[in-house]
Amino acid sequence: MPTTVPAYGKEAAERLASLADVTAGDGALRRFLHGLPGVDAVGLQARAATLGTRSIKTTAKAYAIDLAISMIDLTTLEGADTPGKVRALCAKGINPDPTDRSAPKVAAICVYGDMVATAKEALTGSGIHVAAVATAFPSGRASLPVKLADTRDAVAAGADEIDMVIDRGAFLSGRYLDVFEEIRQVKEACVREDGSGTAAHLKVIFETGELQTYDNVRRASWLAMLAGADFIKTSTGKVAVNATPPVTLVLLEAVRDFHAAVGVQVGVKPAGGIRTSKDAIKYLVMVNETLGDEWLSPEWFRFGASSLLNDLLMQRQKLSTGRYSGPDYVTVD
């Protein structure tokens, strides 16, 4: 099995290697994760709420809307998905607003593994990535060989990004090393077998609604980053509580601290339930004031969303025409 070759740089790789001790055994990993500073829920929520009161107007709003569009992982994850539905979504991702060609394209189209080839073909030449959910998404309840096969299958079909779910059962029962190993092996399975030596980007989904506490979310973030996640992602969008501003803030802070500690930059993706421009802008403000400019690009921040795009487009039309148009002025795909 070829090892993955992250473009961390020598110094970062060394600093990361210096953290190898903490993953040497279950006990060491638990001590490390439980030794991270705690999260005070009240204070965290207050901070997230305060960031939500930033007033983003005029030029800043126009900038934020276009940035948000370019960060969308336009998603369809339904059992009823058909090639036609996926192709329609791809067309929308390439050209979100048929009435205004200046609207930016989205970052990626996110589909189930069996739709990767269809999406890949539909997106040819667009520069838009294909993201595939894998590892028995959304429950993660399958054996490791099945999860790895699921991943390799999506990568072989051409997926540029893999969105994996962690084994929440293992995490909640304290088997952190199992979770770590699983992420590490999925990361290896992301390496393309075409001999190019490249790998699909790995996004690790925590399903924060099931982890319940902010301390757990912070530990899961570090665990995933130690195991080599390129992105950390809040949720599948398939449970009652998905991305929230406080949970996303915990991810952002973990990414910031990890970067400060080892020099490795990791991306963040809140997913599920982000439907309005106003909400999206609040997330961008959080990124801006927690991580700064470096993360304000589709390379390092994504929205996992299906209906957010239309609201962004309507707001965009409002800014350019001065009038609200309405849902019939954006496409339903």
Add this chain to the structure above:
Amino acid sequence: MPVFEYAPAPESRAVVDIAPSYGLFIDGEFAEAGDGKVFKTLSPSSEEVLSEVAQAGVEDVDRAVKAARKAFETWSALPGSERAKYLFRIARIIQERSRELAVLESLDNGKPIRESRDADLPLVAAHFFYYAGWADKLAYAVRGRSPLNGTSGADPRPLGVAGQVIPWNFPLLMLAWKIAPALATGNTVVLKPAETTPLSALFFADICRQAGLPKGVVNIVTGDGSTGAELVAHPGIDKVAFTGSTEVGKAIARTVAGTRKKVTLELGGKAANIVFDDAPLDQAVEGIVGGIFFNQGHVCCAGSRLLVQESVQDELLDALKRRMSTLRVGDPLDKNTDIGAINSAEQLARIRALADAGEAEGAERWAPACELPSSGYWFAPTLFTGVTQAHRIAREEIFGPVLSVLTFRTPEEAVAKANNTPYGLSAGIWTEKGSRILWMANKLRAGVVWSNTFNKFDPASPFGGYKESGYGREGGRHGLEAYLDV
């Protein structure tokens, strides 16, 4: 890609109509000062003159006290439920006019609209609502007087006329802290707002009229320190309530000593904000920032001394500096401003002098790169490291956005350093260990001890100090006692 710069988002000034001049509010009417003296009130962010306000002299104060004395006869005789109606009405009007009042407060005081809108005004209304609720339950409010527990005596009685002098840091909120309990308990008041921030009190006078409050129950006399001194010394008042500097508080205590007047004093502070190595660090950083940079540090209970455990000092200071670099200093009316203007040229000079003393005494000064507006009074958020108990900036109240960082190694040392101050208004503890919070809270000599939070206010919670931070409590049921003969 360009950087994400927030476009200006100014709150409109059009919602507030400031008259070119204001008189004194005595016996339900606005009137010029007897000798016609006036002074100007400025917007500290631009030095623009907002209005001219009457300077009350001896006779004016006397008239106000007499009006309050007369009104006391009928006001104190009203059933509590009737007084409550007026207070509820005032509370609702404050809510309805909160945007106007928030803009006015930011203009006159220099504080960011984000704070006047989200902190000051909701708390102002909450205090009136809270004390309105107590007005008809006074017999149950005070210790040992409950008719339900078999120890009933006479119902508690109001004191009479309250002379109240408030500071410029939270003009309307301090007014609410003073006036709401006084009226709920059946007292009448003569209030003197601070010289630099008189406008919201004058707008409040208008709200009293709008609420149909009987004449003379609330009187507002504007003026400088001399007006306040006249009011405190006036033989016609029964109770003095003062919030402000320790120096003035001591003078008031001397004036009142030997008279029948009751007195409560809320004075200065030099609070310790204590961070242990097991603290929730990100939230502690927020708490430190909120503790000292809220309201430009113009907060008597500000967490102006950061006591950090040596083992996390570097980590915490890095995080704090990074966070301070995101603070937005500038136009108070911009909704994205975090830190507004210093209230007056005098205060700015005092902050500068103390900061310079910190440097001269060997502490290391740090401030984030930030561009300050060219007009108005501004001071960048500032941090001093390497501070010891012997430094002036660790002992004297700066009353500005200046944080002094000290370190400790053990909980005992933290307690000793925290208590080693002439003040005792507030303190903060940051740790994930509940037993340590309880242990510390018992040891700290401070009126308010916050744990894993800072600068949180609630009308139901008593507030006041130990030592030179004053005596008496405001807020909560305790706050009623200060206005009752029990």
